[in-house]
Amino acid sequence: MxxxxxxxxxxxxxxxxxxxxxxxxxxxxxxxxxxxxYDTHFHPGESITFHVTVANNETTGQFIExxxxxxxxxxxxxxxxTPVLTGSTGxxxxxxxxxxxxxxxxxxxxxxxxxxxxxxxxADTARGKFAIHIGTETESLRVFPEVLNLGTLPPGxxxxxTPFEVRWSFFQFNRLRQDQPFSIRIYTDxxxxxxxxxxxxxxxxxxxxxxxxxxxxxxxxxxxxxxGPDIQETGxxxxxxxxxxxxxxxxxxxxxxxxxxxxxxxxxxxxxPDLVDMSPDPVTWRRLMGQDQYDNRFxxxxxxxxxxxxxxxxxxxxxxxxxxxxxxGTYTANLVVELWNx
Amino acid sequence: MExxxxxxxxxxxAGQPAHGELQISNRGHKPVEVRVSAGPYRFPNPNAKLPSxxxxxRFEPDRFTLAQGATTxxxxxxxxxxxxxxxxxxxxxxxxxxxxxxxxxxxPEGSPSSQLTVVPRMAxxxxxxxxxxDRVETELGPLKARKIESGATGGKQAHPDLLLxxxxxxxxxxxxxxxxxxxxxxxxxxxxxxxxxLGKSMPLLPGxxxxxxxxxxxxxxxxxRWVITLEVKExxxxxxxxxxxxxxxxxxxxxxxx
Numbered sequence: 001m002x003x004x005x006x007x008x009x010x011x012x013x014x015x016x017x018x019x020x021x022x023x024x025x026x027x028x029x030x031x032x033x034x035x036x037x038y039d040t041h042f043h044p045g046e047s048i049t050f051h052v053t054v055a056n057n058e059t060t061g062q063f064i065e066x067x068x069x070x071x072x073x074x075x076x077x078x079x080x081x082t083p084v085l086t087g088s089t090g091x092x093x094x095x096x097x098x099x100x101x102x103x104x105x106x107x108x109x110x111x112x113x114x115x116x117x118x119x120x121x122x123a124d125t126a127r128g129k130f131a132i133h134i135g136t137e138t139e140s141l142r143v144f145p146e147v148l149n150l151g152t153l154p155p156g157x158x159x160x161x162t163p164f165e166v167r168w169s170f171f172q173f174n175r176l177r178q179d180q181p182f183s184i185r186i187y188t189d190x191x192x193x194x195x196x197x198x199x200x201x202x203x204x205x206x207x208x209x210x211x212x213x214x215x216x217x218x219x220x221x222x223x224x225x226x227x228g229p230d231i232q233e234t235g236x237x238x239x240x241x242x243x244x245x246x247x248x249x250x251x252x253x254x255x256x257x258x259x260x261x262x263x264x265x266x267x268x269x270x271x272x273p274d275l276v277d278m279s280p281d282p283v284t285w286r287r288l289m290g291q292d293q294y295d296n297r298f299x300x301x302x303x304x305x306x307x308x309x310x311x312x313x314x315x316x317x318x319x320x321x322x323x324x325x326x327x328x329g330t331y332t333a334n335l336v337v338e339l340w341n342x
Numbered sequence: 343m344e345x346x347x348x349x350x351x352x353x354x355x356a357g358q359p360a361h362g363e364l365q366i367s368n369r370g371h372k373p374v375e376v377r378v379s380a381g382p383y384r385f386p387n388p389n390a391k392l393p394s395x396x397x398x399x400r401f402e403p404d405r406f407t408l409a410q411g412a413t414t415x416x417x418x419x420x421x422x423x424x425x426x427x428x429x430x431x432x433x434x435x436x437x438x439x440x441x442x443x444x445x446x447x448x449x450p451e452g453s454p455s456s457q458l459t460v461v462p463r464m465a466x467x468x469x470x471x472x473x474x475x476d477r478v479e480t481e482l483g484p485l486k487a488r489k490i491e492s493g494a495t496g497g498k499q500a501h502p503d504l505l506l507x508x509x510x511x512x513x514x515x516x517x518x519x520x521x522x523x524x525x526x527x528x529x530x531x532x533x534x535x536x537x538x539x540l541g542k543s544m545p546l547l548p549g550x551x552x553x554x555x556x557x558x559x560x561x562x563x564x565x566x567r568w569v570i571t572l573e574v575k576e577x578x579x580x581x582x583x584x585x586x587x588x589x590x591x592x593x594x595x596x597x598x599x600x
Binding site: 035037138139140141142143145146147148149150151152153160164166172174175176177178181189209220280292318330331332333334335336337338339340341342 | 343344345348349369370384392437441442443444455456457458459460461462463464465467520522536537538539544545558559
C-alpha cells in the first residue's frame, strides 16, 4: 500500500502546484495598435506627447493599458514612462490615449508601445519607425590626420597606407521637429592649380592628385563603410574586414553584368570628383554620409528608412591607380570634406 | 571646428550692404589655420535659376590662426553691385566656406613625396532677399494618392499595404520658401482618422517644384476627406481638400474639391 502511495505522491504535488499557481497561459484579448504619433526631436527639459489609438476587436468591452517604453540606443537601458496609458473601450471600438511626459536624459531612444489587456497579458506591440533624439544644437566637423604623406606611389592600384578619420556632430531640427537634412561630401579643390597639357584635344578632370607643374593628374578613389559591398551578394563583411581588396575588379570597377561589361555604378571603390565636376545634381556628388528622410536613394531591404548616417568617427580609406601613362613627379592635392546644410 | 550661425537668411534694401558676424570655434586639441571665403550655392535644384551673390562678400579677417579651445569673430560685408538696381531677381544665393588647414605641414625629409591635405570645410548657405522684390507665391498642384502593395517597395519582408499621398508644390515667387504643414484624414462622419506633420525642411527655390510625400497604412474600405494645410512662409497658408475613396479592392480614388 505504501509502495502504491509513493507513486501517487508526485501527482498530488503537481495538483497542489496547479491549484496554487494556475496556468498563466491565458490567451490575450484581441487588441491592436491602430496608429500612434510622437515628435522626434527635442531640447533637454522639454516634454513629449504621445497619441496611441488602440482598437478593441473583441465582442465585449475591454480594459486597455499601453506601457510606452523607451530604449536608450547607447546603453540599451529601457525606461517605461509612468503613469502608463490606460482606458476602457466598448466592443469593436477604438480608443485614443494621449499623455504628455517629461523627457529623459539627453540621448537617442527607440520607442515601443506594448499593449496589455485587463488580465495583464500582452495583446500587441507596435514599434516607432524613428527614434527620439534629445540634445542641444550642434554642427561640427574634424578630420585626423590632416596631412597624408603618400610616399612614392607604386605602379598599379595601391591602397594608401594611412586612412583618415572624420569626427562629426550635427543636431538641428525644423519646426516639425524633424531632422534638418545635411550631407558630408568629399571632393578635391584643384581647379586653380591644374592647367592640363597645353593644346591637348580633351581637357581632363582635375579630380585627384595634381603634379607640381599643374599638368598631370592621378585619380583618387575612396572607400568607407557606407559604400559596401553588400555582404549577401559578395560575402565580404566590410564591417569586420574593412575595405575590399583594390586588386579585385568587382570592387574596383564594379560587378560584371550578364550582357557584358561591368556595373560601374555599383563599384565599392568610388572616384572622388573635383569641385568643378560637381553640379547642383547630387548624382555628381560623392556623399560620405548624410541624412534626408525624403531622399529615397538609400532605401534597401536591410535599411528600410534609407538611413545614410554613420556614427562618429568613421574612417575613410583612399587608393590610387597609376598606369603606363603616369608621369613621374611630385603630386599634391587638397581633399575637402564638407559639411553642407541647406 | 564649429561655426555659428549655420546659415544666413538676410533681407536688404537694394543698393545697401549687409553686415554681420560669424563665430568660429576650434574644439580640437591643437591650433588650426582658418580660411574664410565665399563660394557658389550648393543645393540641388537643377531647374531653379540661381542668381549668385558669391562676389558680394568680404571677410575680416579671412585668414587667421585659431588656438585650441578658442572662439573668434569674423565680420562679413555683403555689398550688392550697382547693377542690382536694374536687375529683377528677388533673391541671391551663395555659400560661405570656412576651411580648416593644419598650421604646420610636416615636410618629409629627402626627396619630396606626394602629399594630401585633408581640409574640413563648413559650408554655410546664404540667401539674400531684396526688399520690395521679395514676392511669396506658391501653388499646390493636383494631389495624388495611390496604394503601395505589400512587397512593392522591393523588400523581401512582408510589409502591410500602404497609402502614398503626394502633394506637389511649386514656387512661383521670387524668394525661397520652406513649406511645412499637416495633413488630416477624416472619415464620412467627420471623425479624425489620421493626422501627421507634412513637410520638408529643404528650401524650395524660385521657379522650382517639389513633391511632399506622406505614407501610412492603407485605411479600410470607405470614403474619407483629406485636408492639406501648408504654411509656405510665416503667415502664408495654403489649404486644399480632396475626397478619397478606398475601394473594396483597396484602390485609392481621389477627387479634388474646387
